[in-house]
Amino acid sequence: MRLVLLGPPGAGKGTQAQWLTERYGVPQLSTGDMLRAAVARGTEVGREAKGVMERGELVSDDIINRIVAERIDEPDCASGFILDGFPRTVAQAEALDGMLAARSQSLDAVIEIRVDKDALVERIAGRFACAKCGAGYHDTFKPTRLAGVCDQCGGTEFVRRKDDNAETVRARLEAYERQTAPLLPFYEARGLVRAVDGMQPIEQVTAAIEKILAQGRN
Secondary structure, eight states: OEEEEEOOTTSSHHHHHHHHHHHHOOOEEEHHHHHHHHHHHTOHHHHHHHHHHHTTOOOOHHHHHHHHHHHHTSGGGTTOEEEESOOOSHHHHHHHHHHHHHTTOOOSEEEEEEOOHHHHHHHHHTEEEETTTOOEEETTTBOOSBTTBOTTTOOOOEEOOTTOSHHHHHHHHHHHHHHTTTHHHHHHTTTOEEEEETTSOHHHHHHHHHHHHHHHHO
16 A cells, blocks of 8 residues: 655644554655654765755755655565655656656555645644643643643643744645645546545544545455
């Protein structure tokens, strides 16, 4: 099973990828994790990436593509993988097509998690966590039972990510629309896109994805 998960920041791709990994025993491959692993292993492309990042520059498509190509050749990807955060552009998607074709492989589906932008801003901007134990909460959807007190450890200090504010979230959504949304027509032309409603509860999103994958196996 080889899947690509698409959706804007905060759509729940990571949560669903974790479930897919547990359910099907295939690894979740995220760009950040693959970059860090390549740098840590000190591979040739990892050393190149390290140099670029140390100079404060953006890692090129060429480096990212080579890191992905190395990663999908590892033994744990023999039965498939879930790509989260790659490809981000049509150029990367074309490169992925090439590397899979060279291995006599292909994608099984591209799952798009669709969300309402305004609701997504509220979902992300309202997140906060206990500074002591890391338990996650939300102003609207998951407040602490007792105001100002962590349900898990009783801590009274909370933190919010600096980029979890409405202005930053909207900027990230706009960047997604500019850069990554064009992937949809690219994959739709290949009949690979399957959309799910990401505004549903997590369990219902999971069930919708499971239904898509079951249809693909029939």
